[in-house]
Amino acid sequence: MTAGERSPSRRHARSPLLAAVGVGFALSACHAPTTLSGEPAGASTAATQPQPGATGASADLAPNDPPGDWRSQARDYANTRYSPLSQINPANVAHLKMAWTFSDGAQFGHEGAPLVVGGVMYVVTPYPNIAYALDLTKPGAPIKWSFSPNPAPIAIGKACCDAVLRGWAIADGKLIYNLLDDHTVAVNLETGKEVWRTKMDNPETGTTMTMSAAVFGDKVYVGDSGGELGARGWLAALDVKTGKEIWRAYGAGPDDQVKIGGDFKPYYSWMKGKDLGATSWPPDMWKHGGATSWGWVSYDPELNLIYYGTSNPSPRVPVQRPGLNLWSAAMFARDATTGMARWAFQFTPHDQWDYDGVNENVLISIPWHGQTRKALVQFNRNGFAYTIDRETGEVLVAAPFGNENWASGIDMATGQPVVNPAQEPKPGETLKNICPTDLGVKDWQPSAFSPRTGLIYTPVINVCMDLTDHKQSYIAGTPYDGMEMKRHAGPGGNWGAFIAWDPVKGRTVWSIPEQFMVFSGALATASDLVFYGTVDGWLRAVDARTGKVLWSQKLGSGIISPPMTYTGPDGRQYVAVYAGVGGAPMVEDKQAGFPAHGNTLYVFSLDGVSNSSGAGMITTVAAGADNTRMAGHEAPVSGSAHGY
Amino acid sequence: MDIDHSTGASVARQSKRRCRGAKDPGLWALFPTPRGMTLLVLLALAGCDRTLGNLRAPAAAGGFIDGGQSPAAIDNPFEGQPAAVEKGKQLFTQMNCAGCHGYDLRGGTMAPDLTDRYWRYGGTPAQIYSSIANGRPMGMPTWRDRLPAAEIWNLVSYIQSQGGATPAADYQAGEQGDLAARPVAPPAGSGPGANPAAARSAHP
Numbered sequence: 029m030t031a032g033e034r035s036p037s038r039r040h041a042r043s044p045l046l047a048a049v050g051v052g053f054a055l056s057a058c059h060a061p062t063t064l065s066g067e068p069a070g071a072s073t074a075a076t077q078p079q080p081g082a083t084g085a086s087a088d089l090a091p092n093d094p095p096g097d098w099r100s101q102a103r104d105y106a107n108t109r110y111s112p113l114s115q116i117n118p119a120n121v122a123h124l125k126m127a128w129t130f131s132d133g134a135q136f137g138h139e140g141a142p143l144v145v146g147g148v149m150y151v152v153t154p155y156p157n158i159a160y161a162l163d164l165t166k167p168g169a170p171i172k173w174s175f176s177p178n179p180a181p182i183a184i185g186k187a188c189c190d191a192v193l194r195g196w197a198i199a200d201g202k203l204i205y206n207l208l209d210d211h212t213v214a215v216n217l218e219t220g221k222e223v224w225r226t227k228m229d230n231p232e233t234g235t236t237m238t239m240s241a242a243v244f245g246d247k248v249y250v251g252d253s254g255g256e257l258g259a260r261g262w263l264a265a266l267d268v269k270t271g272k273e274i275w276r277a278y279g280a281g282p283d284d285q286v287k288i289g290g291d292f293k294p295y296y297s298w299m300k301g302k303d304l305g306a307t308s309w310p311p312d313m314w315k316h317g318g319a320t321s322w323g324w325v326s327y328d329p330e331l332n333l334i335y336y337g338t339s340n341p342s343p344r345v346p347v348q349r350p351g352l353n354l355w356s357a358a359m360f361a362r363d364a365t366t367g368m369a370r371w372a373f374q375f376t377p378h379d380q381w382d383y384d385g386v387n388e389n390v391l392i393s394i395p396w397h398g399q400t401r402k403a404l405v406q407f408n409r410n411g412f413a414y415t416i417d418r419e420t421g422e423v424l425v426a427a428p429f430g431n432e433n434w435a436s437g438i439d440m441a442t443g444q445p446v447v448n449p450a451q452e453p454k455p456g457e458t459l460k461n462i463c464p465t466d467l468g469v470k471d472w473q474p475s476a477f478s479p480r481t482g483l484i485y486t487p488v489i490n491v492c493m494d495l496t497d498h499k500q501s502y503i504a505g506t507p508y509d510g511m512e513m514k515r516h517a518g519p520g521g522n523w524g525a526f527i528a529w530d531p532v533k534g535r536t537v538w539s540i541p542e543q544f545m546v547f548s549g550a551l552a553t554a555s556d557l558v559f560y561g562t563v564d565g566w567l568r569a570v571d572a573r574t575g576k577v578l579w580s581q582k583l584g585s586g587i588i589s590p591p592m593t594y595t596g597p598d599g600r601q602y603v604a605v606y607a608g609v610g611g612a613p614m615v616e617d618k619q620a621g622f623p624a625h626g627n628t629l630y631v632f633s634l635d636g637v638s639n640s641s642g643a644g645m646i647t648t649v650a651a652g653a654d655n656t657r658m659a660g661h662e663a664p665v666s667g668s669a670h671g672y
Numbered sequence: 673m674d675i676d677h678s679t680g681a682s683v684a685r686q687s688k689r690r691c692r693g694a695k696d697p698g699l700w701a702l703f704p705t706p707r708g709m710t711l712l713v714l715l716a717l718a719g720c721d722r723t724l725g726n727l728r729a730p731a732a733a734g735g736f737i738d739g740g741q742s743p744a745a746i747d748n749p750f751e752g753q754p755a756a757v758e759k760g761k762q763l764f765t766q767m768n769c770a771g772c773h774g775y776d777l778r779g780g781t782m783a784p785d786l787t788d789r790y791w792r793y794g795g796t797p798a799q800i801y802s803s804i805a806n807g808r809p810m811g812m813p814t815w816r817d818r819l820p821a822a823e824i825w826n827l828v829s830y831i832q833s834q835g836g837a838t839p840a841a842d843y844q845a846g847e848q849g850d851l852a853a854r855p856v857a858p859p860a861g862s863g864p865g866a867n868p869a870a871a872r873s874a875h876p
Contacts (some may be wrong), residue, residue, distance in 0.1 A: 136781075185772065185811015190781040229810075256771070498765055498775075505813050507771020507782075614781050 075112050076479040081573070083482030083532045084395040096595025098144045101195035101240045102474065103592075106329040108393035109476035112550045113594045115601035116634060117555035121569045122579045125636030127602065128169060130162060130629040134200050137588055137610020138627060139472075140195040140240060141549065143203075143511060144594040148172060150198065150217075151629060154610070155184055155191035155208045159215055165597045167633075167639045179209040183231040186505065187238060187473050188256040190610040194242025194322075194472065198247070200268045204248055206237040209550060212250050214271055224271035227266065228252065233669035234505045235259040235320075242325040243268060244334065244364055251321025255339035255384065256485070258508030261320030261356075263336060265367055269579065275367040279319025279338040279355055284356060290367045295421040296443050299354070299372060308352040309341075316502050317349070318342035319356040323386025323472050327364060328402070334364045335404055337375075337385035337444030343500040344466075345510035346380040347455060353378050359406065361418065371421035375408045377444060380452055381434055381495070382466035382511065383409035388474045390484060394532050405531045407475060409468025410437055410445065416532050419648045427534035429487045429527065430469035431518040434462060455497045455510075465493035465515045467545075467612055474590055476550035476558065481572050482527075483537060485558045487546035488525040490518040491616075515615060523616070526550070526560045526568075528575060538575030540568075544621075547613050548605070549590020559603060561587025563613045565623050567605055567630070583607035585626025598639055602669045604631045745843040748797035750822075750829050760830025763823055767815070777834055783812070787834040787859070789852050795838035796846065800828045834859045 076453065078086060087106045093099045095112040102109050124457075134153035143150045149162040157179055161172040176204050184191045187208060192492060196205035202214040202223055210229040215222055228250065229235040234257025242249045251263040261279030266272060277287040282303045301307075306314050319338040326335045341356035358374035376383040389404040394415065396403075403417040411432030413427035426438035435445035450463050452584055473499065475486035495514045500510040512553065517523045524546035528537040548561035555571040563586040569579040586609025592605045608626040631638070750756035763776075764770055772783035779785035784792060793803050804824050807814035815824060831837060835857040838846035845851050 182812045183811065185782055185808075188782060498770070500768065500771075501766065503768055503813075503818075505811075506768035509768070509771040512770070512775040610781070 053254070056640070075114055075171075075220035076640060078108070079480045080281075080481055081567075082480065083417050083530050084571040085477070085479075085482035085531055087390075087392045087477055087479050088328075088330075089479070093592030096144075096601075097146075098142070098251060098592045098594045099198055100143065100243070101141055101197070101590070102324065102388070103325070104330060105244060106336050107324060107326040107388050107474065107475075108390060108479070108552070109317045109474060109550060109555075109590065109592075109655060110478055112554045113593055113595060113601050114553060114555035115174075115595075116557065116593070116603065117554070118557060118571050118578055121557055122568065122635055123634045124579055124581065124603065124632045125634075126581075127631050127633040127638035128640035129631065130160075130169065131264075132158065132160060132629070134158070134608075134627050134628050135625055136191040136608075137614070137625075138606035139192045139589050139611055140593045141590045141607070142604050142606075142629060143196065143198055144592075145198060147597045148217075149594075149604075150196065150203050151606075152193055152196045152203075153204050153627070154193050154608075155179060155187075157193055157205070157207050157594045159203055159205070159220070159221060161203075161217070166184065167645060169212075169640055170556075175220045175222065177207055177211070177213050177214045177222070179207040179211070179226070180231060180561075183209040183236050186234050187236045187253065187286070188259060189238075190614060192238050192611050193240070194238055197241045197243045199243035199248070200246075202268070204238060204241045204243060204268070206241055206250055208236050208238065210235055210237050210252070212237070212241060212248065212266060212271065214268075226266055226271040226273060228273075229259075232505050233257075233259060234508075237322075239322045242327075244325075244327040244329075247274065247364065249325045249334060249336070253322040253339075255320045255342055255356075256344065256507055256509045258316035258342040258502050259318065259320055259506070260315060261318055261338055263321040263325075263360075263362075265364075277360070277362065277367050277369070278305075278308070279288045279321060280314040280317040280341075280353070282306045286369065287367045291363070292369045292371070293590070294371050294373070295417075295423075296373070298442060298444070299374065304352070304354045304489040308354040309349055310351065313349050316342055316508060317356060318508075319353075319358075321386060323384070324388035324474060326389050326391050326404070327662075328391055331402070331419065331441050332364050333361045333370055333418070335359065335361050335389040335391070337387060337389070337406070339384040339386055340379050340382045341511050343502070344382055345455060345497045345500055346378060346453065347497070348499060348510075349378075351378065353417070355497075357383055357410075357461070359385050359389060361421065371414060373421045373423070375406075375414065375445075376410050381410075381462060381464075383468055385409070385520055387472060389418075390475060390477050392477060392484075392531060395426075396424060396532075403483055403531075405475075405477075405529075407484075409464070409471065410435070411469035412445070413529060413531070413534065415534065416502070425531065428469075429486070429522075429529055429536060430525070431463045431490055431492070433492075434464075453495050453497045455499050456558060457495055458496045461492050461516075462495055463492040464489060465491045466513060467491060467515075468616075471547070471612055473547045473588065474549040475529075476552040478552040478556070478558070478572055480554065481557060482530075482532070483528045485526070485528050485550045485560070485572070487548060487550065487560060488527055489545055489547075490520060490522055490541075491515050491545070492527060492600055496554045499539040523619075524562065526570070528558075528572070539576060540570065540577065542566075544586075545613050545616070546621070547586075547588040547611065551570075551591040551593060551603075553593060557604075558579045559591040560587075561591065561605060561607070563588065563609060563623075564621055565607060565609070567591065567607075567632075580667050582621075583626075583630055584628050585609045586613065586623045588613060596633075596638065600633055600638065602631050602633050602638070604629060739816070743779045743798050744794060744796045745840050746798045746829050748801075748825055748832065750825050751797075753829065756829035757833045759823070760826035760828070760833075763819075763827050764830055767819070767827075769827070773836060777831070784867045785836075786831050787836045787856060789836050789838075789856060790853065791838065791846070794837065796840045796869050797825075797832060797837065798830050798840065800837060801825065804828070847873055
């Protein structure tokens with residue numbers, strides 16, 4: 029059975045193209061050993077080689093999951109979000125059509141990507157965090173099981189930026205994810221029954237959990253949210269089998285709480301010293317200092333280091349907390365086993381504009397002055413894209429990737445920004461046109477790396493603010509915030525863009541301006557396609573080299589989640605993305621044309637062909653002479669059009 | 673507070689207890705200035721009639737039937753007082769209400785808009801008081817143990833000044849959806865929402 033034989037093109041006279049694709053696929057399937065998902069096993073290695081004109085950047089794609097699966101949010105430890113699949117390519121991508129959809133009924137913003145393994149797709153809704161397993165082997169991808177954890181509703185009113193969930197993880201036979209109300213839960217993949225549930229914090233204090241749990245080896249890494257409510261930030265490791273907490277590293281406070289010890293070697297001298305996480309604050313303010321960890325975690329299996337960042341400091345009124353406010357708006361490299369910090373780097377010392385440091389750290393290797401350096405790239409909220417040596421924390425490149433005016437540049441001797449004094453807020457005074465706004469030039473929405481081009485593809489926010497600070501008192505469970513903002517589009521008038529970035533040279537290669545913000549993640553594939561979506565609901569496929577938009581499709585709501593791609597049990601490549609606006613972009617929901625909420629997962633294939641769409645599919649039963657149904661077997665036969 | 677289906681006589685007894693309580697030295701501390709003492713006397717006089725008991729803790733929204741008068745229909749004792757609105761505006765920022773409901777009170781993902789005609793838990797003064805005092809399930813904190821009644825009424829006054837609240841006398845119409853189409857009045861005097869075009873301030 030081949031894709032070409034099973035999928036007559038109903039609408040297009042271009043079926044010879046599809047047949048050619050199908051025959052080509054069939055031939056490759058005949059000539060090479062295939063994985064369970066039908067892709068030739070050798071394809072992934074060849075497809076990921078740098079192509080002519082590439083930047084020279086490369087990546088370790090461990091754990092090298094089967095090409096047709098998508099087993100973790102970022103697809104690999106390095107967080108490349110790169111798929112080795114190439115059935116959908118620049119020549120045929122304009123034929124993508126909706127194959128089937130799934131609505132999950134949850135009203136809040138949808139920020140996570142589906143996972144696919146073993147012919148089953150797994151999704152979890154925003155609050156109330158219901159998990160669904162969809163059986164991809166059956167027509168209609170019916171729900172195999174669902175799991176309702178019933179998180180406490182009080183958490184809804186403590187989540188600064190909507191009651192979202194940014195992803196979920198699969199490991200050791202379990203689906204593992206965070207609940208908004210500060211529990212981490214593990215569900216049996218086969219049965220949908222709860223295996224363990226661990227209480228991590230208390231939502232009454234203003235702490236919630238919205239990040240995707242990340243699993244590396246036998247540990248589950250989770251962190252909290254709440255930098256706008258004076259929460260105490262932390263990242264913890266749980267045992268994947270039992271959920272038992274193994275260690276917890278706080279984002280601020282004395283060294284023993286931040287898990288800084290003798291192995292800690294920050295590259296820059298201004299981060300060396302005892303208990304800086306306490307002494308860089310007025311007395312005891314680190315206890316409600318934010319520095320939460322609500323973003324992404326990446327992992328280097330050779331160095332055994334995890335990389336993740338911390339949020340803004342609390343309160344969001346900087347005059348109340350003089351000092352560097354370590355270790356907020358920073359990132360850590362930690363020993364994945366013990367949690368002890370190896371190095372740290374603070375992107376925005378004494379942050380005054382809500383420039384969190386939690387964005388994804390994409391692990392790549394780059395050519396650098398005749399050597400190969402293990403590095404990472406973070407597109408920081410503050411508007412600078414950093415390429416950092418991930419063994420030492422040395423900043424190799426720091427260049428603006430969008431509009432910013434709060435700093436004139438980065439001092440490469442120290443890694444510190446050169447702050448524009450005019451952009452430093454004082455309570456009661458309105459500062460006009462600070463760029464970027466609190467959302468940053470990029471927020472948590474993740475970028476994707478292509479080893480073929482050596483470029484990183486990223487959403488960009490082009491929004492500035494008029495800011496007035498109001499001094500704050502700490503009242504547990506209420507905002508410890510103080511930023512009054514009016515936001516507007518930045519130079520050019522477009523609220524967003526999607527760009528390709530050269531992480532070696534530190535420059536934008538091409539840019540697609542968008543009227544609305546771009547808050548989706550990015551997806552890169554081995555056929556040199558890149559996918560992204562907009563807040564007003566456009567899903568687009570782009571040529572990874574030239575930036576030419578090859579296909580656009582309007583969906584039912586805004587897209588604030590990462591697209592992903594997988595191979596179905598039928599051997600066909602699919603692209604899937606949630607469309608359900610919410611999250612941080614809601615700050616501009618009065619903008620003309622802003623979409624309504626949604627909760628639909630869209631799955632696309634070439635010409636929309638799938639086992640869940642097409643001619644026929646069930647059998648009509650003739651009625652009896654008196655218009656009653658015939659006795660006997662009347663069960664419809666399903667899937668007949670596709671021969672399962 | 674329990675639902676009380678008895679007659680007005682029961683309520684009067686309750687109020688007399690509260691009237692004696694109004695001379696409690698503790699309450700003087702709330703109103704230390706001459707103006708405050710005047711206010712307290714006025715309140716006590718008003719309360720002895722029927723509603724001072726409700727100054728302390730109005731019944732849960734919409735729950736109380738007393739000869740046809742619901743506590744949701746009870747007026748804000750500081751109705752129409754600019755000083756209460758001004759004090760409420762200060763409290764709105766000091767108690768961090770603005771952090772969730774916005775400096776323009778237009779709300780966001782954390783908390784609802786307080787300037788429109790949609791009230792999840794009721795929009796009369798007594799119902800707004802109850803939401804503040806008792807908290808609500810989706811994260812609205814409980815303030816009754818942290819703020820004296822007078823300060824909660826100040827906050828209610830400020831919110832009412834934004835124009836979207838349901839007048840107490842229109843309680844039934846509000847319950848039945850008959851106020852939804854009524855345009856929201858421009859905010860009175862001291863609210864920051866005087867500029868309807870102000871953008872929202874919810875904070876990611």
